[in-house]
Amino acid sequence: MELRVLAVGDVVGEGGIDCLSRCLRPLKRLRGIDFTVVNGENAAGIGILPRQAQAIFDAGADVITLGNHSYGKGQIVPLLEEHRYLLRPANYTGRAPGRGTALYDLGRWSIRVINLQGRCNLDFNCDNPFTTADRILKEEEPAAFTLVDFHAEATSEKRALGYYLDGRVSALWGTHTHVQTADEQILPGGTGYLTDAGMTGPLRSVLGMPPEQSIEGFLGGIRGRHQTAPGPCAMQGVLFTLDESGRCSAVERVDVQ
Numbered sequence: 001m002e003l004r005v006l007a008v009g010d011v012v013g014e015g016g017i018d019c020l021s022r023c024l025r026p027l028k029r030l031r032g033i034d035f036t037v038v039n040g041e042n043a044a045g046i047g048i049l050p051r052q053a054q055a056i057f058d059a060g061a062d063v064i065t066l067g068n069h070s071y072g073k074g075q076i077v078p079l080l081e082e083h084r085y086l087l088r089p090a091n092y093t094g095r096a097p098g099r100g101t102a103l104y105d106l107g108r109w110s111i112r113v114i115n116l117q118g119r120c121n122l123d124f125n126c127d128n129p130f131t132t133a134d135r136i137l138k139e140e141e142p143a144a145f146t147l148v149d150f151h152a153e154a155t156s157e158k159r160a161l162g163y164y165l166d167g168r169v170s171a172l173w174g175t176h177t178h179v180q181t182a183d184e185q186i187l188p189g190g191t192g193y194l195t196d197a198g199m200t201g202p203l204r205s206v207l208g209m210p211p212e213q214s215i216e217g218f219l220g221g222i223r224g225r226h227q228t229a230p231g232p233c234a235m236q237g238v239l240f241t242l243d244e245s246g247r248c249s250a251v252e253r254v255d256v257q
């Protein structure tokens with residue numbers, strides 16, 4: 001018996017949501033995907049609105065994870081408190097609204113999803129993601145499969161957490177940098193791993209924004225209000241096949257255009 005889990009990289013803007021709505025269900029049917037986790041923290045560019053969270057669920061996501069822009073749109077806060085399928089990083093302090101992990105009972109299987117945020121070249125005010133993962137795995141109810149979305153900037157921090165949790169979680173993937181990496185692998189202890197799942201958003205862009213806007217910022221000019229680049233989008237992610245032991249037996253990058 002196998003469980004096929006799809007992790008989708010950061011959905012950017014309305015174009016990214018449209019792309020997800022168009023591509024996700026056909027892929028789920030084609031590849032027999034049982035469970036889908038989508039990072040949605042850039043659905044509004046910076047943050048996510050309640051209607052966008054609903055659109056991502058309607059597109060076929062089982063769980064939405066977030067990251068450093070979890071509270072970019074304040075309207076999402078009530079939903080973060082109410083909705084068990086919408087997660088913000090677990091290593092936020094106890095003052096932050098919402099939850100960072102939950103157990104989902106699928107009948108035949110139970111799945112725990114953990115959302116964590118890196119601290120290297122990113123935010124500041126989080127607890128240590130490594131020790132937060134330790135605490136969750138020790139104290140929370142265990143599941144047949146444990147999945148981790150590690151929203152982090154540095155490839156070093158992502159790879160280190162992959163090795164640190166190897167054999168203790170079924171799959172770990174990175175989000176946030178929006179450029180899909182090519183290091184998909186099964187770590188020695190059986191954890192499926194990819195440093196970054198990529199982006200679901202505009203192909204001609206820098207992190208989803210128009211290149212010209214990004215270039216202006218790097219030239220030292222005024223970058224201006226965050227915009228999403230127009231044009232064709234891709235849906236990127238990673239597909240993990242997990243076996244009954246909770247380990248990963250196959251990992252494959254996904255890039256649908």
Ligand SMILES: [Fe+2]
Nearest residue numbers: 067068069176
């Ligand atoms: Fe991010």
